[in-house]
Amino acid sequence: NAGVTQTPKFQVLKTGQSMTLQCAQDMNHNSMYWYRQDPGMGLRLIYYSASEGTTDKGEVPNGYNVSRLNKREFSLRLESAAPSQTSVYFCASSEMGARNYGYTFGSGTRLTVV
Amino acid sequence: GQQVMQIPQYQHVQEGEDFTTYCNSSTTLSNIQWYKQRPGGHPVFLIQLVKSGEVKKQKRLTFQFGEAKKNSSLHITATQTTDVGTYFCAGLFISNFGNEKLTFGTGTRLTIIP
Numbered sequence: 516n517a518g519v520t521q522t523p524k525f526q527v528l529k530t531g532q533s534m535t536l537q538c539a540q541d542m543n544h545n546s547m548y549w550y551r552q553d554p555g556m557g558l559r560l561i562y563y564s565a566s567e568g569t570t571d572k573g574e575v576p577n578g579y580n581v582s583r584l585n586k587r588e589f590s591l592r593l594e595s596a597a598p599s600q601t602s603v604y605f606c607a608s609s610e611m612g613a614r615n616y617g618y619t620f621g622s623g624t625r626l627t628v629v
Numbered sequence: 630g631q632q633v634m635q636i637p638q639y640q641h642v643q644e645g646e647d648f649t650t651y652c653n654s655s656t657t658l659s660n661i662q663w664y665k666q667r668p669g670g671h672p673v674f675l676i677q678l679v680k681s682g683e684v685k686k687q688k689r690l691t692f693q694f695g696e697a698k699k700n701s702s703l704h705i706t707a708t709q710t711t712d713v714g715t716y717f718c719a720g721l722f723i724s725n726f727g728n729e730k731l732t733f734g735t736g737t738r739l740t741i742i743p
Contacts, residue, residue: 617676
């Protein structure tokens with residue numbers, strides 16, 4: 516039982532390059548989330564998908580797009596990377612949002628934009 | 630917007646001493662969750678508190694939810710080196726329209742002096 520799997524684990528991009536961060540969960544969870552973590556700022560929600568076929572903006576969506584490909588997979592795309600997007604990105608999932616269950620996080624993607 | 634403040638930002642304790650981190654919200658929370666993140670790791674769900682005044686224990690960890698459901702605390706008794714990490718609270722806000730938002734505090738980083 517792998518839980519939430521994120522790829523890649525590390526990535527270095529040049530300014531203006533694009534990339535997609537992949538996330539997959541095998542727990543049959545309905546809700547999935549993308550967070551970024553920066554020093555001293557905790558975890559900030561970028562986008563979320565409450566259920567398959569729906570996506571919504573979080574606190575810091577600018578510069579990102581997402582796709583809920585199916586119930587298992589939720590990808591995050593940076594169309595034109597900027598140094599301000601240097602961060603650690605975490606994908607998370609939960610069975611039915613946060614009302615009754617905690618989130619399960621992936622191991623993260625450490626992204627550096629130079 | 631809803632914010633969850635967490636203090637202190639850092640705490641250094643001698644092994645065997647107690648540790649407490651506090652979480653405060655300006656508005657009433659539906660529930661509060663606590664997570665632990667080991668250095669270089671990802672957040673791991675510890676517990677959820679839902680009821681006003683609720684107290685839950687996990688071995689040496691005691692979690693409390695305030696009577697007004699606006700504050701919470703995590704207390705660790707007799708810290709051990711395995712307790713090292715950053716502890717995050719996350720407050721769940723539910724709007725009048727039923728939309729939920731889980732907002733993370735900025736975390737308290739605990740270091741243990743052997």
